[in-house]
Amino acid sequence: MTTPPPAPSPAPEWEPEHEVTAEAAAALVGARFPGLAGAPVEALATGWDNTVFLVGGEWAFRFPRRRIAVPGVEREIAVLPAIAPRLPLPIPLPRFTAGPSEEFPWPFWGARMIPGRELAEVRPRDEDRTALAERVGAFLRALHDPALAAEAGGGLPHDPMKRADPAVRAARTHPRLDSLVRLGVWERDRAVTDLLAGARHLDPPPGGPVIVHGDLHVRHLLLDRGGRAAGVIDWGDLCLADPAVDLSIAYAGFSGAARAALLAAYGPVPPEREAAARVLALNLSATLAEWAASTGRAALLAEALAGIGRAVAG
Template identity: 75%
Template sequence: MTARPDGPPPAPEWAPEREVTPELAAALIGRSFPELRDAPVERLATGWDNTVFLVGGRWAFRFPRRRIAVAGVEREIATLPVLAPRLPLPVPVPRFVGEPSGDFPWPFWGARMIPGREFADARLPMERRAVLAAETGAFLRALHDPALAREVGAGLPRDPMARAEPARRAERTVDRLDALVALGAWRRAPAVDDFLAAARDLDPPGGDPVVVHGDLHVRHLLLTPDGRAAGVIDWGDVCLADPALDLSLAYSGFEGAARAAFLEAYGPVPQDREAAARTLALNLGATLAEYAAGTGRAALLAEALAGIGRAVAA
């Protein structure tokens, strides 16, 4: 983002259209759910599309920050209660659903908080990632079961952001990386440039779509204090799509023995799917790095930049 000669720079992509403060969240929650009235409310996390508050020390409430996130919130409310019993790791299950009102025009919801630390903040050494990788691979194997898509996929959109199309993702990633270079956060790497150039000629992987998380990266996988998988959060992009959307984490978050453990737990990944997953890993890594640089999140920036390198490594 560069300054314009006739005014201030444009707002970043993650700027909220509506900012929910703890005071407003407390008022909305107390009005809708009397049993939580007067419960303490504190900000827990902020992302591009949602702000999360911890209520009464037990409940995590998600409020959209941008209109574009509302459809995802509605999908979470409808889909997570059905998915949760079928998955081997905890996912949020909406227990409280707030309706739009004059004070806040969009739906919001609360679930029992899943204790854990974002993978991005854990600074877990690669030699300690093998168990986490295997648990993540097993989780995705269950999520990507074709039978699950037949059971719960009827109301889900099909890859609405075209994340399984490597040619489109590669083109968009070049712009993201250019922005990182301009920020001084990243130096161009020939291996990355070569991979993206080749990816522009790739077709999407074949095969039937499955249920995918849709935005599985290092902020959405939670870890226990000893570095194991604690849960998977932020399902606003849940959809039907190629498994490559979620497999991107295998290439950005793990390498060497840890990646091998992931793939052993998950199963074989065809070459075209691997290429699409690596391309998306580069795209998500660049996007997260730009966001981290713009919001002062040092741990996320370090993990995202490392993930860019891992995505093109053997």
């Protein structure tokens, strides 16, 4: 009897459903926006859900890679112009917007590029992150203003990824950590195990939802050449949720005096919110580490693994 061949491994969840090349991006942009026809196009960044190209050395165009990203693209186009004037750091402001067409099935848009490098790429020492943390705290305080949610939050979904729910996020973190062990880049840590075990019994924080970035991790915070905050990018998970969803950056990206500076600039964070933020910090860090280890992103892997440690640190 012939042994059947093993079933093929499932495709990674970050595998694109529609990959846009620089040549395709140039054709799409030139056809929809004649003023940019013939402008040079170069790859700028790639994530799970979007591919970004720099057009004419000035405009960053975002193209969805997966259908699941399309509602987020639509929210960015609709909401970012309304909230940008109220925030103390630059965020992308859609200038060119295009709907689906025969050439490309999903909407895409372009904004003036925000100069800077990802925190995960720069990787300043933890002790050098205090000034950066203060600006992040002030930014989140402005973003989470209930008045802003009342003015611009209509129509936004309420925490569709359940990122403020510690029990949900803890359950989704275990497979990520198992993958990191199999990849040989992380060893199990009792503090991580204890945090996740405790999260199984936690409810989402009480309180009214605010506008949140929704995916504020170390790739989405840009730094200038002096290591200062330069902007916040990639708003595809923009939604209404508990502030814990964005406060996860305080526990994944900062520690010690820097974290204290961020929280001082932000304002009081009750224990339930801190607990949810720590669990999400662990979840996002583990997810980024798995992706980085699987795709050869050494700097991101180092930063994400450090984020796991920060998430459980005092």
